[in-house]
Amino acid sequence: MKKIISLAAVLLIVFVVQAQQPLYKNAKATIEDRINDLLKRMTPLEKAGQLNQLNGGIFTGPAANDPGQLAKIEMVKEGKVGSFLNVTGANETRALQKVAVEQSRLGIPLLFAFDVIHGYKTIFPIPLAEACSWDITQIEKDAAIAAKESAAAGLHWTFAPMCDISNDPRWGRVMEGAGEDPFYGSIVAAARVRGLQGNLNDADHIMACVKHFAAYGAVQAGREYNTVDVSRVALWNKYLPPYYAAVKAGAATVMNAFNVFDGVPASGNKYLVHDILEKKWAFKGFVVSDWNSFDEMITHGYAANRKDAAYKALIAGSMMDMESKVVVDYLPELVKEGKISMQMVDDDVRRVLYYKFKLGLFDDPYKFSDATREKATEFTQANRNEARKAADASIVLLKNDHNVLPIDAASNPSIALIGYFAKSKADLFDFWIANGKAEDAISVLEGMKERFVHSNISYSDGYLPDGHTNNQLIEEAVANANNAAVVVVNIGLSGKLAGEDRSLANPVIPEGQVALLKALHATGKPIIAVVSAGRPLVLTAIQPYVHAIVYSWILGTETGHAVADVLSGDYNPSGKTVMSFPYAVGQIPVYYDHYNTGRPLPDSGDQNWKSRYRDIPNAPLYPFGFGLSYTHFNYNHLSLSNNTIAKGSPLQVTVQLTNTGQKAGYEVAQLYIRQMTASIVQPIKALKAFKRVYLQPGEVKTLQFTLTDKDFSFYDGEGNVHIEPGAFKVFVGGNSHDVLEKDFTLK
Ligand code: BGC
Numbered sequence: 219m220k221k222i223i224s225l226a227a228v229l230l231i232v233f234v235v236q237a238q239q240p241l242y243k244n245a246k247a248t249i250e251d252r253i254n255d256l257l258k259r260m261t262p263l264e265k266a267g268q269l270n271q272l273n274g275g276i277f278t279g280p281a282a283n284d285p286g287q288l289a290k291i292e293m294v295k296e297g298k299v300g301s302f303l304n305v306t307g308a309n310e311t312r313a314l315q316k317v318a319v320e321q322s323r324l325g326i327p328l329l330f331a332f333d334v335i336h337g338y339k340t341i342f343p344i345p346l347a348e349a350c351s352w353d354i355t356q357i358e359k360d361a362a363i364a365a366k367e368s369a370a371a372g373l374h375w376t377f378a379p380m381c382d383i384s385n386d387p388r389w390g391r392v393m394e395g396a397g398e399d400p401f402y403g404s405i406v407a408a409a410r411v412r413g414l415q416g417n418l419n420d421a422d423h424i425m426a427c428v429k430h431f432a433a434y435g436a437v438q439a440g441r442e443y444n445t446v447d448v449s450r451v452a453l454w455n456k457y458l459p460p461y462y463a464a465v466k467a468g469a470a471t472v473m474n475a476f477n478v479f480d481g482v483p484a485s486g487n488k489y490l491v492h493d494i495l496e497k498k499w500a501f502k503g504f505v506v507s508d509w510n511s512f513d514e515m516i517t518h519g520y521a522a523n524r525k526d527a528a529y530k531a532l533i534a535g536s537m538m539d540m541e542s543k544v545v546v547d548y549l550p551e552l553v554k555e556g557k558i559s560m561q562m563v564d565d566d567v568r569r570v571l572y573y574k575f576k577l578g579l580f581d582d583p584y585k586f587s588d589a590t591r592e593k594a595t596e597f598t599q600a601n602r603n604e605a606r607k608a609a610d611a612s613i614v615l616l617k618n619d620h621n622v623l624p625i626d627a628a629s630n631p632s633i634a635l636i637g638y639f640a641k642s643k644a645d646l647f648d649f650w651i652a653n654g655k656a657e658d659a660i661s662v663l664e665g666m667k668e669r670f671v672h673s674n675i676s677y678s679d680g681y682l683p684d685g686h687t688n689n690q691l692i693e694e695a696v697a698n699a700n701n702a703a704v705v706v707v708n709i710g711l712s713g714k715l716a717g718e719d720r721s722l723a724n725p726v727i728p729e730g731q732v733a734l735l736k737a738l739h740a741t742g743k744p745i746i747a748v749v750s751a752g753r754p755l756v757l758t759a760i761q762p763y764v765h766a767i768v769y770s771w772i773l774g775t776e777t778g779h780a781v782a783d784v785l786s787g788d789y790n791p792s793g794k795t796v797m798s799f800p801y802a803v804g805q806i807p808v809y810y811d812h813y814n815t816g817r818p819l820p821d822s823g824d825q826n827w828k829s830r831y832r833d834i835p836n837a838p839l840y841p842f843g844f845g846l847s848y849t850h851f852n853y854n855h856l857s858l859s860n861n862t863i864a865k866g867s868p869l870q871v872t873v874q875l876t877n878t879g880q881k882a883g884y885e886v887a888q889l890y891i892r893q894m895t896a897s898i899v900q901p902i903k904a905l906k907a908f909k910r911v912y913l914q915p916g917e918v919k920t921l922q923f924t925l926t927d928k929d930f931s932f933y934d935g936e937g938n939v940h941i942e943p944g945a946f947k948v949f950v951g952g953n954s955h956d957v958l959e960k961d962f963t964l965k
Contacts, residue, residue: 242580243325249575253568259324260297262560265567266549267298268326271506271540274305277314294328295321298546300570301329301375301538306653311372312587319583327579329570330586331427334376335394335650336360338367340601340775341659343612344648344716344752345380345410347771349396350793350845351611352886352910354409360608361413363601364652366422370595371653372587374577375425377473379410381460382430385807387797388440390720393648393752393772395435397796398809398842400456401905404463411467418470418576421585425573428464430475430508432490433457437477440806442721446477450935451898453479456811458937462499470503470573474511474536483518485511486527491535498937504569506538507531513542524548532558537566597658602775609773609780611884614793615846616757616767622744623766624787624848625704630672634698635663636680636738637708637731639750645683646777648752649717658775662708662748665778669786680707685728692737699741706785707738708748709760713772716752724803726756732763739763748781754799758839769795787848792884792910794845794953798838805834810842810954811901818902843888843905843953849879849915853887856950856958864965865941871923873950873958877913885952886910889923891930894945898934903954923950930964 241247241255257265272290281287293299294317305311311330318328336342342360351357361379368376380394383403396406407428416423433453437444448457465472472495475484484490485507495501512531513524521527528544529552539545552558578585615623625631639645640662647656660668666675680695681687699705709731715722727749738745739762747764749755752772760767768791773780783789800808819828819836830836852875859870875887887910890903906929909921925948931941943964951957 245581249572252575252580253571256324256326256571257564257567260567262550262553262563264297264324265563266546267296268300268567268570269538269549270299270543270546271301271303271331271538272299273541274302274314276310277305278310291317294318297322297324297326299328300326301331303331303540305330306332306371306373308370308372308587308589308592312584315583315587327574327583329374329574330372331375331377332368332373332652333378333650334364334368334373334652335378335380337364337605337654337774338371338652339596339654340367340605341647341651341654342605342774343609344393344772344774346393346395346397346752346796347612347773348608349402349406349796350614350771351608352794352908353611354405356604356608356611357406358409358413359604361410362416362423363604365414365416365424367596367601368652369422369424369586370588370592373424374579374586375427375471376414377427377429378414379407379426379464380429381407381464382433382435383457383460384435385809386435386437386440387725387753387755387800388722388806389435389437390442390715390717390722390752392435392797393716394650396460398798399796399811399905400459402796402908403460407460407464408467411464411469415468415470421588425470426464427471427473427506428461428469429473431461431472431484431495432475433479434475434477440721442719443476446479451933454933454935454937458494465495465499465501472501472503472505474505474507476508476511476514478518483511483515483520485536486515486520486530486534488534494937496535502569504537504566504573505535507536507540507542509540510542512536512539512544525551528552529557532562532566538570605774606776606779606783609776610783610789612771612773612793613780613784613791614769614795615784615791616769616799616840616844617761617764618846619765622704622746623768623785625670625785627670627673627786631703632674632676632701633666633670634695634702634705635666635675635677635708636695636698636705636734638679638681638683639710639712640708641677642683645712645714645750646772646774648713648772649720654775660776660778662778662781665780665782666706666785668779669782669788676702680734681709681728681730683712685711685730687730687734692734695734696737696741699738699743702743704746705738705741705743706746706748707735708750709735710750710755711752713750713752716772720752725753726803727760732759735760735763746785754795754797756800756803756839758801787881790848790881790883791845792847792886794843794886795840796842798842799840801837801839802834805831805838808838811904813899814902837955841953841955843886844955845953847879847883847885849877849881849883851885851913851952852876852878853951853958856960858948858960858962860962862963862965865927865943869925869962871925871948871950873921874918875911875913875921876918877915880915882912882914884910884912887921888951888954890949890954890957891925892947892949893930893942894947896932896942896944897940898932900932903949905954
């Protein structure tokens with residue numbers, strides 16, 4: 219009886235507590251009801267707080283007493299912060315979350331964000347390199363691993379994927395994207411979102427952020443933070459598709475860009491944020507500024523002062539303010555003055571709160587901050603295996619004269635390995651390595667020693683860390699080469715020159731490295747260049763001095779293993795470049811999907827009064843989609859299901875692909891189309907489909923592609939979709955230049 223009474227008492231207490239508990243804390247209520255309840259309780263300042271994101275840092279140990287950190291903690295207690303960036307690790311995030319949950323009036327949990335661009339601890343190839351794999355399954359898997367490692371370290375949100383199309387390797391941030399093509403960029407962007415987010419209903423996935431909206435990749439002359447001036451036709455057809463694909467894949471957030479569009483900074487650009495993102499695309503997540511980009515509208519000359527900046531950002535539809543604090547400082551005042559409606563503020567805040575509920579943070583604020591899981595999840599052998607697979611597939615073989623590659627490990631050749639980058643782990647990594655550690659990575663020297671275990675591998679620097687060289691370094695390298703059967707030279711640019719604020723007027727192989735190659739070439743030995751860089755470099759100057767070029771980009775943790783996999787032939791290279799390699803710097807921007815112009819230069823011609831250069835060819839050194847293999851693939855018998863098709867009916871395209879070489883390998887078959895005449899001129903080629911297929915030596919496969927109306931459509935400058943009847947060409951091949959071709963008509 220006693221037991222029954224005490225049970226009843228407990229139940230009563232639970233009932234009373236539940237009844238007293240605000241609705242927003244009741245896990246059984248719907249998210250909508252919980253948000254409505256919470257919004258009713260919030261002051262304007264607390265609402266502004268949810269739209270305020272601060273840069274974090276360290277909040278535990280001695281750093282916690284730093285006045286700057288103490289001030290941030292005070293703001294959290296006052297409900298003035300909704301999110302932090304750059305606070306990482308289960309313990310750090312837990313400590314700060316505790317302040318928000320236990321010491322702020324309403325106990326609203328924080329969102330922790332970080333730039334996890336290509337891995338958190340296990341560092342995958344830079345996104346540009348990874349995109350050269352054309353392996354969408356692997357790309358999605360890499361993103362999922364990055365999310366899992368991040369989530370265990372307390373993160374809820376990454377500022378990725380970057381979906382900026384760019385034609386300009388002077389821009390350091392090309393490394394973060396998927397190259398120059400909008401169709402392919404869209405497929406990669408969606409895969410990255412799927413990998414990062416899953417269904418956002420467990421503790422293994424995090425929110426994605428589509429950035430930088432919009433057209434940031436078109437910065438003039440490739441100079442970071444510079445002006446963008448693109449037409450609306452280019453905006454819709456070239457720049458917007460990858461952002462759109464990422465939004466459609468369910469991305470929770472979108473980030474403003476630093477640039478202007480049509481003369482208006484992206485953060486305050488109503489056309490971009492309100493008209494396109496919110497209205498046309500029906501985006502339901504929230505928009506975050508780029509770092510201080512609300513405030514920078516003053517410097518742009520668009521906002522008069524900080525209050526005006528907050529006003530212009532919010533009415534354009536932008537929401538969360540990263541680091542400029544104009545929203546938290548001025549939103550309440552703007553509401554009071556009637557300049558901004560409470561309904562609009564509520565709509566913005568509702569979106570942020572929605573994701574906090576969806577992630578389960580109101581019910582378990584520490585769900586993501588789990589030190590045990592963090593330890594067990596990060597940098598595991600399984601994750602590294604995936605990073606190695608991704609790195610193998612990212613490498614692009616650009617040249618292989620006389621089949622100098624692969625190097626036959628079984629014959630134990632002596633190898634001269636030359637090049638400072640081959641042993642410098644710090645240079646394997648770029649600007650965005652999250653919490654990856656250089657000392658954990660495999661250098662090219664280590665990878666080669668491990669693979670060519672019975673070969674004598676003798677190393678020399680060849681050049682200085684800055685790319686310069688001197689006689690002594692060259693002499694040592696030449697002596698080293700003279701004693702070896704084969705010479706592998708790791709050149710290029712340090713990973714530290716890839717990423718934000720890393721624009722280069724001359725994306726070329728440094729002179730010292732060219733001089734080194736010249737001297738090595740004179741030895742008469744086979745010279746294999748392994749080129750590391752976060753962008754396509756102009757390789758014209760080194761062409762005469764090397765027999766092979768292995769473009770290894772910046773490959774991350776497993777660099778050395780992957781380079782050795784390819785040099786040894788353990789992995790048959792299959793990467794195809796997703797950015798054109800310029801012939802000369804003056805040719806930039808160079809890209810495959812350009813217009814025909816009124817005066818195109820014929821492929822074979824040397825004619826006057828054509829759109830041409832007098833000193834160099836029009837064509838890039840290596841076109842979009844190009845990459846060699848250790849085997850050969852032949853394309854034959856391109857055929858179409860019909861020569862004429864009606865709108866609404868599909869067109870089947872088939873081609874026969876044969877592996878005519880001696881090795882099994884992957885080929886990426888690419889399909890392009892061209893509409894010959896339209897109300898808006900169309901590119902001379904536009905990628906519409908691809909297949910990555912594996913063929914044994916001698917194997918023949920018939921590849922089939924289906925094209926539908928969507929593939930024949932284009933946008934006008936207002937974002938309306940057109941499908942216009944007329945003559946088309948379809949092209950299929952192993953890169954954007956060497957293709958078979960057929961005609962058809964759309965009725
Ligand atoms: C970059 C963003 C990045 C943000 C936060 C900015 O400078 O442009 O891409 O997400 O910083 O680190």
